[in-house]
Amino acid sequence: MAQNYDVVILGGGTGGYVAAIRAAQLGLKTAIVERERLGGTCLHKGCIPSKALLRSAEVYRMANKTASEFGVEITGVTLQFNKVQARKQAIVEQLSQGVNTLMKKGKIDVYEGTGRILGPSIFSPMPGTISVEMRNGEENEMLVPTNVVIATGSKPRGMAGLTVDGKYVMNSDHALQMEALPTSLLIVGGGVIGIEWASMLCDFGVAVTVIEYGPTILPAEDADIVKEVTKQLENRGVRIVTNARLNTDSFKIENDNVYISAKLQDNEERFEAQKLLLCVGREANIHGIGIENTDIEIDNGFIQVRDSYQTKESHMYAIGDVIGGLQLAHVASHEGLCAIEHIATGKVAPLNVLQVPKCVYSFPEVASIGLTESAARENGHVLKIGKFPFKAIGKALVNGESDGFVKIIADEKTDDILGIHMVGPHVTDLIGEASLAKLLDATPWEISQAIHPHPSLNEVLVESALAVDKRAIHF
Numbered sequence: 001m002a003q004n005y006d007v008v009i010l011g012g013g014t015g016g017y018v019a020a021i022r023a024a025q026l027g028l029k030t031a032i033v034e035r036e037r038l039g040g041t042c043l044h045k046g047c048i049p050s051k052a053l054l055r056s057a058e059v060y061r062m063a064n065k066t067a068s069e070f071g072v073e074i075t076g077v078t079l080q081f082n083k084v085q086a087r088k089q090a091i092v093e094q095l096s097q098g099v100n101t102l103m104k105k106g107k108i109d110v111y112e113g114t115g116r117i118l119g120p121s122i123f124s125p126m127p128g129t130i131s132v133e134m135r136n137g138e139e140n141e142m143l144v145p146t147n148v149v150i151a152t153g154s155k156p157r158g159m160a161g162l163t164v165d166g167k168y169v170m171n172s173d174h175a176l177q178m179e180a181l182p183t184s185l186l187i188v189g190g191g192v193i194g195i196e197w198a199s200m201l202c203d204f205g206v207a208v209t210v211i212e213y214g215p216t217i218l219p220a221e222d223a224d225i226v227k228e229v230t231k232q233l234e235n236r237g238v239r240i241v242t243n244a245r246l247n248t249d250s251f252k253i254e255n256d257n258v259y260i261s262a263k264l265q266d267n268e269e270r271f272e273a274q275k276l277l278l279c280v281g282r283e284a285n286i287h288g289i290g291i292e293n294t295d296i297e298i299d300n301g302f303i304q305v306r307d308s309y310q311t312k313e314s315h316m317y318a319i320g321d322v323i324g325g326l327q328l329a330h331v332a333s334h335e336g337l338c339a340i341e342h343i344a345t346g347k348v349a350p351l352n353v354l355q356v357p358k359c360v361y362s363f364p365e366v367a368s369i370g371l372t373e374s375a376a377r378e379n380g381h382v383l384k385i386g387k388f389p390f391k392a393i394g395k396a397l398v399n400g401e402s403d404g405f406v407k408i409i410a411d412e413k414t415d416d417i418l419g420i421h422m423v424g425p426h427v428t429d430l431i432g433e434a435s436l437a438k439l440l441d442a443t444p445w446e447i448s449q450a451i452h453p454h455p456s457l458n459e460v461l462v463e464s465a466l467a468v469d470k471r472a473i474h475f
């Protein structure tokens, strides 16, 4: 039997389930369709499990290397990777339970199955009826919504000529499920995901080589920050090879090892490791969801939307990774909220990408918001820049982690903050303050006038804000 809804959300990842909660809060009769598990990539194959592994790697590094600097001698440190994985999974399961509870609390109907958009049919003269092939084998459900939100997310991108078998050639989904660590690993792709894995596996004692096609790792980050991360990773033993064009025809598996060549700037090199991890981006889940039954437009593999997140079919919205742009969990959930506000009120304040914080949870951590220095210059701004190192922050020294710095880029004439870039301890938390400052359109001086506790890492923001006008106190 067909069920009618105000909103049906296709895909229960971070974007989809947050949208469902807001829709229910606004009194809309809401259903969500999920083919795997609510929480999607972020909870099951992305943000949370990768950060849980990174945290174990950090503890291992500290026990092995830095604890003695604190006067704490630890002997016989061993890594029990099965426990590392079990801890990660327990966190995922706890949060997963939480999402299920939120659905019940919001009285949101959850359909566990694969949804597909139908064209005009006996159920509705407009496209948008969702047919759900139920996971438990029960008869298909038909959901007839007034509005649809497509939130089907993304999956790891492959590379022509390389077969991802999950054993020798992995993507991040496979890597998260590894039962044992390899002794050596080639990571193809020096973007955020590749660098997080490089940092984590290096801490776990794996010999890591990052092979990057472009001239630098983390191409979206400010050049000064990239330089610092590269230096710190290399100091810890990660080999970073840039401007490398892989020859996938040369790929071989021999004696339980993988071999692949790459053309570098001046020569060709043959790389060898136990496994290869492909981190070359993510493609939108647009296949098999019935797009062909609609007028929805696709460009470059992503669903096209307006500022309101409406597709060309104005009662069908799309949000999150499936529309491309910044493929981040907090972007997906924000877009989900915007789409629902638009459904409920006809109004929306579109997401401003310059106000979105971006983080890399490697060691060192990286966090940024707004324009890089080169983008700001290209946009014609005359700049004033304040930089402040963590080594002049007392709390960083107390914590024993004082490498890195904060860089604030402001417009010389208007005093507007154009970008804040951080590399160093806990910057993925510190960036929250920068995000608030950007939202409230604060000037560097206003940041410096907020009283910050001492000693705290947050003082780095005060000092770098003061440094914009050459007024830093402690450096």
Ligand SMILES: Cc1cc2nc3c(=O)[nH]c(=O)nc-3n(C[C@H](O)[C@H](O)[C@H](O)COP(=O)(O)OP(=O)(O)OC[C@H]3O[C@@H](n4cnc5c(N)ncnc54)[C@H](O)[C@@H]3O)c2cc1C
Pocket: 010, 011, 012, 013, 014, 015, 016, 033, 034, 035, 036, 037, 038, 039, 040, 041, 042, 043, 045, 046, 047, 048, 050, 113, 114, 115, 116, 151, 152, 153, 154, 172, 193, 285, 288, 289, 319, 320, 321, 322, 327, 328, 329, 330, 331, 332, 361
């Ligand atoms: C290793 C890794 C680490 C990451 N770390 C971070 C991080 O630290 N911070 C951050 O902000 N982002 C991170 N991301 C990115 C983040 O996970 C995504 O941006 C986010 O999950 C996107 O949310 P979404 O709702 O758009 O899609 P998804 O989370 O991908 O959810 C889409 C859901 O739709 C379901 N679905 C698809 N098709 C159908 C269908 N036909 N019927 C029913 N259900 C369907 C899928 O099963 C999935 O559950 C990471 C990603 C990876 C891979």
